Amino acid sequence: MAYRTLTYELDDHVAVLTYDRPEQRNAVSREMNAELHDAWQRFRDDDDAFVLVITGAGDAFCAGWDLQDAAEWPLEDWDKFRRDLHTSPGVCGYTRRADVFKPVIAAVNGWAVAARLENALLADIRIVAENAVFGALERRWNIVAGDGMTVRLPLVVGWGRAMEMIVTGRPVDAEEALRIGLANEVVPEGRALERAVELAHGIAELPQGAIRTDKETMLRNVGRTFEEQLRQEGEATVSMFMRRDSHAIGASAFKEGRTPEWPHHGL
Numbered sequence: 001m002a003y004r005t006l007t008y009e010l011d012d013h014v015a016v017l018t019y020d021r022p023e024q025r026n027a028v029s030r031e032m033n034a035e036l037h038d039a040w041q042r043f044r045d046d047d048d049a050f051v052l053v054i055t056g057a058g059d060a061f062c063a064g065w066d067l068q069d070a071a072e073w074p075l076e077d078w079d080k081f082r083r084d085l086h087t088s089p090g091v092c093g094y095t096r097r098a099d100v101f102k103p104v105i106a107a108v109n110g111w112a113v114a115a116r117l118e119n120a121l122l123a124d125i126r127i128v129a130e131n132a133v134f135g136a137l138e139r140r141w142n143i144v145a146g147d148g149m150t151v152r153l154p155l156v157v158g159w160g161r162a163m164e165m166i167v168t169g170r171p172v173d174a175e176e177a178l179r180i181g182l183a184n185e186v187v188p189e190g191r192a193l194e195r196a197v198e199l200a201h202g203i204a205e206l207p208q209g210a211i212r213t214d215k216e217t218m219l220r221n222v223g224r225t226f227e228e229q230l231r232q233e234g235e236a237t238v239s240m241f242m243r244r245d246s247h248a249i250g251a252s253a254f255k256e257g258r259t260p261e262w263p264h265h266g267l
Helices: 030-045 078-087 115-120 137-141 149-157 159-168 174-180 192-204 208-221 226-236 247-256
Strands: 006-011 014-019 051-056 104-108 111-113 125-129 133-135 185-187
Touching (some): 006 030, 014 030, 014 192, 051 115, 051 192, 104 192, 111 115, 115 133, 115 149, 125 192, 137 159, 174 185, 185 192
Parallel strands (some): 014 051, 104 125, 111 133
C-alpha cells in the first residue's frame, strides 16, 4: 500500500512510522486509519524489522480522531456495526489487536490526546518531549474511548490514576506523565525522536528471540490468575531450546568470557 498520510522508513532493523498530517496535528482520518492498519501489520510481518518507533510530524504527536472527518461517517446498521466491532483492527489505528511482539517505542512530541493517547499506549516505551501533553480530551465532545484507553491506561498508570484521567479529561504534562509512569523518559523539546531511534538501535543490536518471547508472555498474561501467569512464563522458556540461535550460544559465551555471536539475530 502506498501511504498518503504516513511515512514508513526502515534503517538497520529499526522502522520509523510517522503520522504525517501536520496541518491537522496528525489527527486520524478514515484514510490514515486504513494506512495505519497496513503499516502495523507490515512491521509485524517484516523479518528485517526488529523495533518500531512511532512519532508525529510537526509540533504534535497526534490530536486524536479527526472530528471533521468523523462527522461525515455514515451511521452503520446494527449488523455491520457488530461485524466491524469484532473484525476491525481499530477505528483510530491498530488498537484492537495484541499480536505485535516486537518492541515498540513512541517518540511523543506535543499533543498526544484522545485517540493518540491510545496509540501512545500501544508502545512499550514512551520517550516524551518536555512540551508533550496527554489526556482524554474527547470528554469535551461526548466521545467514548474506543481504541483501548480503558484497557491499556490502567495497566500503565494504575486504576485510580487512569480513572481520574478518563473521568476529568484534564491534560497531563510531561513532568506528571513521568511521575505516574505514563512516560519512561523526558527529553528536551525536539529530541524525542532522536532519543527514541537511539534507544531502538540499541535494542535492535540485542538477540531478539528472548525479547519477543517475554513481551508475548506479558501480553498474554494480562487478566490471568497468578498461577496461570507463572505457568505460561514457564512454558515459554522452551523457546530458548527451539530457536536456531539457542540460549546455549549465550551461555557458552558467558562461560568463556567472550561476546556471543548471533547468526540469526537470536531468532
